[in-house]
Amino acid sequence: xxxxxxxxxxxxxxxxxxxxxxxxxxxxxxxxxxxxxxxxxxxxxxxxxxxxxxxxxxxxxxxxxxxxxxxxxxxxxxxxxxxxxxxxxxxxxxxxxxxxxxxxxxxxxxxxxxxxxxxxxxxxxxxxxxxxxxxxxxxxxxxxxxxxxxxxxxxxxxxxxxxxxxxxxxxxxxxxxxxxxxxxxxxxxxxxxxxxxxxxxxxxxxxxxxxxxxxxxxxxxxxxxxxxxxxxxxxxxxxxxxxxxxxxxxxxxxxxxxxxxxxxxxxxxxxxxxxxxxxxxxxxxxxxxxxxxxxxxxxxxxxx
Amino acid sequence: xxxxxxxxxxxxxxxxxxxxxxxxxxxxxxxxxxxxxxxxxxxxxxxxxxxxxxxxxxxxxxxxxxxxxxxxxxxxxxxxxxxxxxxxxxxxxxxxxxxxxxxxxxxxxxxxxxxxxxxxxxxxxxxxxxxxxxxxxxxxxxxxxxxxxxxxxxxxxxxxxxxxxxxxxxxxxxxxxxxxxxxxxxxxxxxxxxxxxxxxxxxxxxxxxxxxxxxxxxxxxxxxxxxxxxxxxxxxxxxxxxxxxxxxxxxxxxxxxxxxxxxxxxxxxxxxxxxxxxxxxxxxxxxxxxxxxxxxxxxxxxxxxxxxxxxxxxxxx
Numbered sequence: 001x002x003x004x005x006x007x008x009x010x011x012x013x014x015x016x017x018x019x020x021x022x023x024x025x026x027x028x029x030x031x032x033x034x035x036x037x038x039x040x041x042x043x044x045x046x047x048x049x050x051x052x053x054x055x056x057x058x059x060x061x062x063x064x065x066x067x068x069x070x071x072x073x074x075x076x077x078x079x080x081x082x083x084x085x086x087x088x089x090x091x092x093x094x095x096x097x098x099x100x101x102x103x104x105x106x107x108x109x110x111x112x113x114x115x116x117x118x119x120x121x122x123x124x125x126x127x128x129x130x131x132x133x134x135x136x137x138x139x140x141x142x143x144x145x146x147x148x149x150x151x152x153x154x155x156x157x158x159x160x161x162x163x164x165x166x167x168x169x170x171x172x173x174x175x176x177x178x179x180x181x182x183x184x185x186x187x188x189x190x191x192x193x194x195x196x197x198x199x200x201x202x203x204x205x206x207x208x209x210x211x212x213x214x215x216x217x218x219x220x221x222x223x224x225x226x227x228x229x230x231x232x233x234x235x236x237x238x239x240x241x242x243x244x245x246x247x248x249x250x251x252x253x254x255x256x257x258x259x260x261x262x263x264x265x266x267x268x269x270x271x272x273x274x275x276x277x278x279x280x281x282x283x284x285x286x287x288x289x290x291x292x293x294x295x296x297x298x299x300x301x302x303x304x
Numbered sequence: 305x306x307x308x309x310x311x312x313x314x315x316x317x318x319x320x321x322x323x324x325x326x327x328x329x330x331x332x333x334x335x336x337x338x339x340x341x342x343x344x345x346x347x348x349x350x351x352x353x354x355x356x357x358x359x360x361x362x363x364x365x366x367x368x369x370x371x372x373x374x375x376x377x378x379x380x381x382x383x384x385x386x387x388x389x390x391x392x393x394x395x396x397x398x399x400x401x402x403x404x405x406x407x408x409x410x411x412x413x414x415x416x417x418x419x420x421x422x423x424x425x426x427x428x429x430x431x432x433x434x435x436x437x438x439x440x441x442x443x444x445x446x447x448x449x450x451x452x453x454x455x456x457x458x459x460x461x462x463x464x465x466x467x468x469x470x471x472x473x474x475x476x477x478x479x480x481x482x483x484x485x486x487x488x489x490x491x492x493x494x495x496x497x498x499x500x501x502x503x504x505x506x507x508x509x510x511x512x513x514x515x516x517x518x519x520x521x522x523x524x525x526x527x528x529x530x531x532x533x534x535x536x537x538x539x540x541x542x543x544x545x546x547x548x549x550x551x552x553x554x555x556x557x558x559x560x561x562x563x564x565x566x567x568x569x570x571x572x573x574x575x576x577x578x579x580x581x582x583x584x585x586x587x588x589x590x591x592x593x594x595x596x597x598x599x600x601x602x603x604x605x606x607x608x609x610x611x612x613x614x615x616x617x618x619x620x621x
Contacts, residue, residue: 093381141409147379149408152399158369159404162376165361169337170381189400192369199364 010131013119013143020087020117023080030081035249038081042248045115046076050275051302052111052124058295060107060128062136066285067181068108070212070245070270071100074179075112077251083177087117090144096174097147097163101156102181102210103137104287110134110143118145154187156180157207161193164205164263175259179208183215186224191236194263198237203259207238210245212272216286233265245270276301318475319417321453323348325460326385330356335383336464339374341367347387347417347474367392371400371414378410383464389423390416390432390473398438405469406443413463414439414471419449420510420560421588422476424597433588437565439471440538446491447538448472449559449567451512452481455535458489466491473509477560477597480513482533494541500530503615504548504555508534508567510601511558511586517608518615525612527619540570542578549579556584556615560606563587582621584614 030038049072057063079085083096100109107127114121126132133142137151148159160178167174180190197205209229213220220226230240239260243250245268254266272286273279276298290298330336330352338349339361353360361377363370367388374384386393393416394401405412416435423430439447446463448470450456456474463470487495497512498519507515512533519529530552532544549555555575557568568585575581592600601607605614 097379139407141407148375148410149403152403154368155372155400155404158372158400159376159379161369162373162378163380164376165373166377166380166382169358172380189368189372192363192366193372196363196366196369196373 009126009129013133015088016117016120023116039248046073049111053107056107056124056127059125063107064104064287066272067105069274070272071108071210073246077248079112081252082255097176099147099156099160099178103150106138113145153184154189157190158193161197164202175204177206182211194236197263202263203261205263208266211267212270214272214283238263238265240265242267316453318456319348321456322474325457327352337382337384339384339386341370341388343388367396371397372404374412375404375410378412385413387415390419390435394435394438402442406445411467412469416473418476419473421597421600424595424600428591433562436561446470449508454483462489482512492539494532494534494544498531500528502528503619504530504552506532506534507558510560514608518611521612537567549575549581554582554618558586
């Protein structure tokens with residue numbers, strides 16, 4: 001039986017050079033690839049990430065599996081086909097910025113960062129452990145690749161607007177991407193930030209809404225409905241795209257498009273619990289932890 | 305400001321020194337920005353905006369977004385000074401200060417303009433007597449209350465150079481100059497403005513000059529009062545405060561803030577654990593009534609007379 005000492009759990013996260021090299025190699029291959037080839041490759045990565053998320057939550061005994069699964073394809077498309085980053089230099093000043101505003105889906109972000117080599121994937125077993133740097137919500141002080149600390153909802157978009165404003169002031173070409181939960185849009189701070197992004201014409205800013213239509217206890221529409229959501233963003237001065245948030249082809253095409261004059265909202269329609277049949281669209285899977293039998297069944301589905 | 309205040313108070317509105325220094329620093333350091341919530345006028349940023357039109361980030365009346373945007377600007381390499389009326393900066397954006405600035409550890413200078421009861425007549429919604437307690441409770445955020453224009457400038461230089469977040473009050477109520485010539489500012493360092501053996505008066509901001517006046521009154525009554533300016537409320541100068549406790553045996557704290565959680569609490573937390581001495585904590589007990597700042601300070605005994613009275617009673621114990 002593997003034993004884990006407290007000092008292993010607390011150890012700082014450092015670059016995984018092997019994983020980073022593998023990530024760099026596939027990014028290089030994507031440069032000359034067809035969309036079909038990229039989609040096939042990203043599909044395999046998404047399956048791997050979903051397995052890692054499931055293992056991470058099973059080991060920790062906690063997590064937000066439903067939202068992790070709905071946001072996985074968005075993260076995989078961004079980190080493997082869109083973001084200009086260097087996992088070996090997480091503080092590179094001209095890097096594109098990514099913020100997971102729905103910070104409770106940290107396990108999905110951590111699995112993705114590890115897959116790019118920001119830190120070794122075997123550290124995922126320390127998710128939410130005592131003294132672990134892999135806190136239940138992202139902490140930039142301890143996790144390379146995290147841009148700002150999230151967790152309380154409605155914080156990511158204002159910070160992203162600040163980064164995009166900095167890029168505009170310094171005339172750096174860096175782009176800023178932020179993923180928001182749909183339930184999170186009930187927080188008013190998002191709409192303060194949305195107004196100001198349009199005021200400044202922050203073309204380098206993209207907000208992606210993980211539109212899985214469920215919040216913690218119920219459907220978004222049954223709680224505090226967001227519709228007409230595309231019209232809301234348009235009325236706030238944003239360019240709006242509505243896409244399938246599980247289609248890597250649509251994600252790549254939309255997120256890679258050159259910046260326009262206005263900030264861009266991408267409403268990515270997703271399925272909470274995506275990829276695991278008995279979790280899909282189930283409100284109870286917001287932060288339920290699978291039983292041993294459910295865990296095995298889920299892994300089997302992801303192995304297919 | 306009312307006629308009563310302009311005749312009764314000192315000569316300096318610290319906002320002017322703040323605005324002049326911010327412009328001077330911006331000339332030297334292209335990272336410096338002013339971030340505000342429609343408060344260009346009340347934060348005295350009009351001249352700054354004339355000189356640096358692109359370096360005032362005015363998000364409108366939206367404090368949560370203001371603080372989040374400041375954190376993002378810092379992520380992008382800038383050094384933002386967030387200038388907003390202290391009640392709205394610290395109250396409305398409390399969670400952004402906690403999560404986006406302090407927990408995320410971005411170098412953002414949070415400038416609580418017109419703090420305490422500077423907006424006396426506008427009532428408790430516009431009073432900022434809670435800011436010190438709220439800010440003190442957040443992680444390792446420095447909480448600083450300069451006493452005069454010279455100290456205001458020194459604090460700005462110090463926190464900008466620190467590369468860390470900080471909260472500072474920027475006073476509107478006019479105060480006299482109290483800092484010794486050439487006196488700078490260091491985090492965690494207090495300044496003894498007057499030596500004394502019988503009792504120590506520890507004051508911040510608008511209360512420092514009044515504590516000095518109180519010490520002069522006490523001298524006439526045969527009480528030798530030490531006066532300390534503890535502008536660095538957090539981190540507190542533990543060494544200097546404990547020395548005062550040991551050497552004078554009595555401490556009176558004075559602040560234009562609610563008496564729970566501010567300077568008095570910080571001093572009490574320290575001395576209660578390391579060298580307990582009798583204390584009086586002078587400040588505001590709860591929501592203040594309507595009135596000019598000068599009236600309200602008198603109403604709560606935050607005057608030289610009131611401080612001297614409290615110190616005298618303590619010395620008689």
